[in-house]
Amino acid sequence: MSALSQEAQSALPFYRPIAHECSLFEMAHAKGLPLLLKGPTGCGKTRFVEHMAARVGRSLYTVACHDDLSAADLIGRYLLRGGATEWIDGPLTRAVREGAICYLDEVIEARKDVTVVLHPLTDNRRTLMIDRTGEELVAPPGFMLVASYNPGYQNILKRLKPSTRQRFLSITFGFPDPATETAVVVRESGLDEGRVAPLVRLAGHIRLLSGMDLEEGVSTRLLIYAATLIAGGMPIERALQAAVVEPLTDEPEVAQALRDVIASVY
Numbered sequence: 201m202s203a204l205s206q207e208a209q210s211a212l213p214f215y216r217p218i219a220h221e222c223s224l225f226e227m228a229h230a231k232g233l234p235l236l237l238k239g240p241t242g243c244g245k246t247r248f249v250e251h252m253a254a255r256v257g258r259s260l261y262t263v264a265c266h267d268d269l270s271a272a273d274l275i276g277r278y279l280l281r282g283g284a285t286e287w288i289d290g291p292l293t294r295a296v297r298e299g300a301i302c303y304l305d306e307v308i309e310a311r312k313d314v315t316v317v318l319h320p321l322t323d324n325r326r327t328l329m330i331d332r333t334g335e336e337l338v339a340p341p342g343f344m345l346v347a348s349y350n351p352g353y354q355n356i357l358k359r360l361k362p363s364t365r366q367r368f369l370s371i372t373f374g375f376p377d378p379a380t381e382t383a384v385v386v387r388e389s390g391l392d393e394g395r396v397a398p399l400v401r402l403a404g405h406i407r408l409l410s411g412m413d414l415e416e417g418v419s420t421r422l423l424i425y426a427a428t429l430i431a432g433g434m435p436i437e438r439a440l441q442a443a444v445v446e447p448l449t450d451e452p453e454v455a456q457a458l459r460d461v462i463a464s465v466y
C-alpha cells in the first residue's frame with residue numbers, strides 16, 4: 201500500500217484495508233486491468249471501490265445491476281428531446297470517455313448482452329463499441345472496469361461464465377476479522393467499543409449457521425445498523441430483532457434459533 205499522509209487519508213471515504221487489496225487495485229488501475237470483487241453482500245466491496253476511486257483521483261460511476269439491466273442502459277440510447285432525437289451516453293460510455301472508473305455491482309444479475317459489451321473492454325483492445333452511433337471508443341489510461349458478484353448464491357444459472365471470469369483480476373472479500381470489524385462498526389455507528397465487541401462476537405456465531413439454516417451470515421452493514429439503533433438508545437433486544445433477525449430470515453424456527461444465539465451472547 202502506498203503511503204498516504206494522514207490528512208489525505210482522512211479526506212477519502214473511510215475504508216479499513218483487510219489485506220493487500222488497496223495495492224492490487226492501485227496496480228490494476230495503473231496498468232489498465234479490470235478487477236472482479238467476489239464476496240457476500242455488505243462486506244465492504246462498494247466502500248472499497250469508493251475509497252480507491254478517490255485515492256487514485258478518478259470519478260466513479262456505480263451501476264447496481266439487476267435482471268432487467270441491458271447493454272443499452274450501460275452504453276446509452278437515443279432519446280426524444282423537443283421533437284429531435286439526441287444521443288445520451290450511459291454510465292459506462294461516460295466512464296470510458298472520461299477515463300473514469302465504472303463499477304458494476306452484482307454484474308451477474310445483468311442481462312446476457314451486457315457481457316458481450318464487456319469483452320472487448322476487458323482485453324487488450326480496451327474498446328467500447330457503440331453500435332447505435334457507429335462509434336468505437338478506445339478507453340484512455342485511467343479508465344478501469346470493476347465488477348462485483350456474490351458467489352454465495354448457489355444458482356447455477358447465474359454463475360459467471362469462465363470466458364468472462366478469465367478477463368478479470370479477481371479478489372475475494374470475506375467478512376473482516378473481529379478487530380477490523382469492531383473498528384469499522386465503531387467508526388460507522390458511533391457506538392463505543394465495549395458495546396460493539398459483543399455484536400461482532402454475535403456475528404461470528406451467526407456466520408457459523410450460514411449455509412445450514414441461513415442463506416448467508418449477518419453482514420457488516422447489518423451490524424452497523426444494529427449498532428446505530430443501540431447508539432440511538434434502543435434496547436439491545438429490539439435493535440437486534442430489527443437489524444439482525446428480521447433481515448436474515450422469514451422462517452419462525454430460524455428466527456427463534458437466531459434469538460437463542462443472541463441470548464447466548466447477551
Ligand code: ADP
Nearest residue numbers: 214215216241242243244245246247388420421
Ligand atoms: P457491499 O458492497 O460488499 O455490499 P458495502 O461496501 O456497501 O458492502 O459495505 C457495507 C457497509 O459496511 C459500508 O457502508 C461500510 O460502512 C461498512 N464496511 C464494511 N467493510 C468495511 C471496511 N473494511 N472499511 C470501512 N467500512 C466498511
